[in-house]
Amino acid sequence: MKKFLLTASAAALALAASAGYAAARDQIQIVGSSTVFPFTTAVAEKLGQSGKIKTPVVESTGTGGGMKLFCQGVGENTADFTNASRAIKDSELKTCKANGVTPVEIKVGFDGIVLANSKAGTVVDLTKEQVFKALAKNVAVDGKVVPNPYKNWSDVDASLPATKIEVLGPPPTSGTRDAFVELVMDAACQEEVKAANEKGCGEIREDGAFVEAGENDNLIVQKLEANPNAFGVFGFSFLDQNADKLQGHKVDGVEPTFENIASGDYGVSRSLFVYAKKEHVGVIPGMQEFIAEYTSDAAWGPDGYLADKGLIPLPDAERAKSAENAKALKGMGS
């Protein structure tokens, strides 16, 4: 027994020590947004299959968390790429710069945010104003700002069905929520609400009409299936993959389809980005190969495998320009 204990402790020590001598990293590390995660992982896997480099490791940390890890500094212990479901913020760019990191921005495509419900429910044609009225914490009634009084969709607008307002959506930590607030709530904000409280536009009601359903969009899909009267807010790829169960609603008269989002007609869409760390190119093997694979037409083109995964490609000209910038490693702010 004594011997066993001794050997076991020795083994533990040896293990702990060996970690300190980790060899130079030969594998790309990627962090960032959970929205871009399904696309970046697909590219990583394709690249790994080709056998040219080891398959990159992709973590889903959220856009903000990814930026923090990415801008931490230069060196083996920091991430090489970060995914983002919004453009880098000025404050983040400043941190990056201060730590000697030059990000290279690659705009990879669009993502639509859809309002959908079960096929068993009714299809409605919504405007952003109606969505704002249904979901904002405070709304203006007769010129006065009051806590949202609307219970049914028909209270918001007579043309809508007389069903209870019940919307399942992402929690405030999610990038999808940020984009939804920016593209719908802020865009359709009532003057009175804005005047009363600068941040009042982005506040979503907390009286049970809007249910925070967690980061897992599959859960929202399942809950919508079970409750035909409930609406859900999530990324287009989940609507695309669950077209047999769900139907998307028109927003401002435009249906959320692949074509409408790609052409920019559908109003609730955002750009997705990947940021590369310029300093790591040539140090960590495979950086350029990864950028080349991501920006190849076989990946992000209209017929590429990322489109099959639900990424909405950029228009041809913009795609060409983005690819050119990425391959030339045009750093930001330099």
Place this chain on the structure above:
Amino acid sequence: MTDAISSFGAVGRPASIHTDDAAKARLKGRYRTEKWFKWLGAAAVALAGLFLVLLLSTIVTQAIPALRQNYVTLPIDLSAAKVDPAKLDEVNYDAIAQEALTAKFPDVTSRQDKRLLRGLISTGTGVFLRKDIAADPGMLGGTVDYAVPLDDFADLYLKGLLADVGSDEAISTSVTPSGTSGDIDLTFGDDAMLALARGHGATEGENGMFTLTSGASSLLVAFNGGTVKLTSLSPAANGTVIAKGTVIEALDSTAPAASGQAFLRVIETPEASRKISDKVIVWLDTLKSAGLIESRFNSIFFFTGASREPELAGVWGAVVGSFLTMIVTLAIAFPIGVSAAIYLEEFAPKNRLTTMIEVNINNLAAVPSIVFGLLGLAVFLNFFGMPRSAPVVGGMVLALMTLPIIIIASRASLRAVPPSIREAALGIGASKVQTVFHHVLPLAMPGIMTGTILGMAHALGETAPLLMIGMVAFIVDIPGGFTDPATILPVQIFMWADFPEAGFQQKTSAAILILLVFLVIMNAIAVILRRRFERRW
């Protein structure tokens, strides 16, 4: 005296507080309470059992389809013209496999249809081919029959999970086509088809015409070696029906099919509400009826790493990652935990400091596991600069989490060894260390082992602490050592549950099943150890 007795007898026995009516009622009430409690207990157990059965049966029924995968056998041309034996790595194997598939359907000519057809086989085909050729160069030089895994949608359709498909039914009238390809007219000998179309959601228009839109069920008519999809039907002279249709697979001839020679196939789920088109269904059925499709044990699922394609995703990477992490956890937590317990229980003086330590260990066992993850991030990654996503760091974090559990269990079983053992050992001249290591520890070992295994089982199911140190990640390569990036089973389950593709649902359940099997095995070992070696004093 007698008076006294008689007077006593006349009064009779005084009513006891144990036998009067109120007492009887109380007694009854007590029995009732007991009965109620028993019933409630039994009902709670039954309810819990019901939920357990429900949970397990849901997982198992969901998981079963993931255990098999459909393959299509294709003649792959590996002759020297296609594959240069000197440059095996530069060959586009995917293209060769896709060519073999398109050769099976010479009628498919349009670019879009070809793309659809190529999508039938998995995108991992090239990788499998390259690997198999590297292992067996004897395949080169000619055409070999090779089984290619089908794409997830094709696979799910064949498992019956994507669309409701009726069986083939013979049409009891004659069918006459006007052509063999493109958009053609079909003439049916009677009007039974009209009622059928109405029953399947066709929209009725003018002059009794029925249109089958993409929102209605699909009606496919197979005869003369081809398949036609009906788009509209209208009544014609002499009770016949003329149907317009699109040929999906070319007919051999325009010869009329006699009654019973043509077959009708109804796909109940409308084309608009499924991810698989009528064309793909027809192609798959053709391949199936040619005997080329085969359902095999899904070895991909058990023996490969993660993937973004459901049909290529496997649990092996996560199983290896879990194993490596658990080894590190055990190697650290077990010796340290047991030593700490021995010191605290047998050697440490009982003073305020040791009492403090004891209280803190007990409290540590109740700390939320995410806190250990934050500690790991701050200490192991940021301070010591250890690699992200590595099992060695994960193991160390989980070891910190398991330590208090092992210490508490070990102390309890050391305390259970009777003092007589210690006194006897000391009495014949053994030193304190000899007493503990030769006599007390071996007797306490079964209890310690049980505690350790339960602690490990707890650690095996943990994801929260690993989130912070980068083990919640998409990692394809199977880890080869303690510092390679790795993920673990619960994380794999969590990630699959979050992917949008329908094929991952079954994989998620199957992975849950594998994790449950590991947990049951570990708990069973703990029970066996306890039963076999535990001594009662």
